[in-house]
Amino acid sequence: MTEHAIPAAASVTDVLGLDHRRLDAVLSAAKQALHAGDVARGAERFAAFRAGLERHIAVEEEILFPAFEAATGMAQGGPTHVMRLEHRELRALMAEIGSALEGALDGPLTTPLAALTARIYAHNGKEERILYPAIDQIARGDDTLDALLEKVTSAL
Ligand SMILES: [Fe+2]
Numbered sequence: 001m002t003e004h005a006i007p008a009a010a011s012v013t014d015v016l017g018l019d020h021r022r023l024d025a026v027l028s029a030a031k032q033a034l035h036a037g038d039v040a041r042g043a044e045r046f047a048a049f050r051a052g053l054e055r056h057i058a059v060e061e062e063i064l065f066p067a068f069e070a071a072t073g074m075a076q077g078g079p080t081h082v083m084r085l086e087h088r089e090l091r092a093l094m095a096e097i098g099s100a101l102e103g104a105l106d107g108p109l110t111t112p113l114a115a116l117t118a119r120i121y122a123h124n125g126k127e128e129r130i131l132y133p134a135i136d137q138i139a140r141g142d143d144t145l146d147a148l149l150e151k152v153t154s155a156l
């Protein structure tokens with residue numbers, strides 16, 4: 001029997017939803033280490049989380065959102081515009097926490113970490129429930145889903 005390559009996942013919702021879960025686990029490990037007083041491990045896990053979310057955001061902003069915007073004509077004022085604004089807020093919070101962990105900034109980490117966690121939860125929920133399924137539907141409709149998934153998975 002010949003084995004054929006099976007696509008790792010069938011949709012943008014699957015692939016980027018999985019990446020959300022993966023990143024949630026890294027952030028959770030960072031918070032656990034910090035809570036336990038292991039600042040070195042907390043900082044290392046937070047740096048890994050930050051790099052991973054930056055890559056995830058770049059995939060969205062450079063590959064996924066432009067595909068949605070081109071297909072729908074919705075850019076300014078549309079859902080991807082809102083997601084881009086939220087990415088800026090996430091980046092600002094990550095920068096604040098990153099600086100605090102490097103000792104450049106004094107102050108408790110609990111508040112910005114809680115804010116970051118809450119914002120990511122809300123942001124990811126909107127993407128997974130609304131935007132990713134809409135992008136999957138559009139790409140299935142014009143038969144570009146495989147090509148889009150290939151770009152996304154190779155950039156993640
Ligand atoms: Fe996003």
Ligand SMILES: [Fe+2]
Pocket residue numbers: 016020056060124127
């Ligand atoms: Fe996302």
